[in-house]
Amino acid sequence: xxxxxxxxxxxxxxxxxxxxxxxxxxxxxxxxxxxxxxxxxxxxxxxxxxxxxxxxxxxxxxxxxxxxxxxxxxxxxxxxx
Numbered sequence: 163x164x165x166x167x168x169x170x171x172x173x174x175x176x177x178x179x180x181x182x183x184x185x186x187x188x189x190x191x192x193x194x195x196x197x198x199x200x201x202x203x204x205x206x207x208x209x210x211x212x213x214x215x216x217x218x219x220x221x222x223x224x225x226x227x228x229x230x231x232x233x234x235x236x237x238x239x240x241x242x243x
Contacts, residue, residue, distance in 0.1 A: 163203075163204070163231045163232065164204040164205065164206065164229060164231055165200075165205045165206075165230065165231065165232050165233070166205070166207075166208070166221070166224040166225070166228065166230035166232070166233040166234065167200075167205055167206070167207045167233075167234045168210045168220055168221060168224070168234070168235050168236065169210065169235075169236050169237075170211065170213075170216075170235075170237065171209070171212070171238075172209050173238070174209075174237070174238045175196070175207060175208070175209040177238065178200070178207055179196050179207055181200055182196055182197075182198035182199065182200050182205065182207060183198050184199060185197070185198040186198060190223065190227065191219075191220075191223055193208050193209065193210070194208065195207070195224070195227075195228070196208070206224055206228045208220055208224065217235065221233055
């Protein structure tokens with residue numbers, strides 16, 4: 163099972179990307195997709211940008227290109243006002 167993690171802010175991706183083992187970066191559709199494993203689970207991490215349309219387009223691309231089984235929309239409380 164492979165998980166997709168979508169973040170709306172670059173800072174959130176930066177925080178998670180450093181924990182991904184065997185990290186590789188692929189650029190598609192003006193987005194960087196980080197692949198590897200997070201706590202021994204295969205993941206794909208991406209910064210989608212803010213907004214419903216960006217999130218939907220990014221989620222669709224993840225499912226089609228990376229065979230994602232589950233998608234997590236990550237939002238860090240550290241960046242909330």
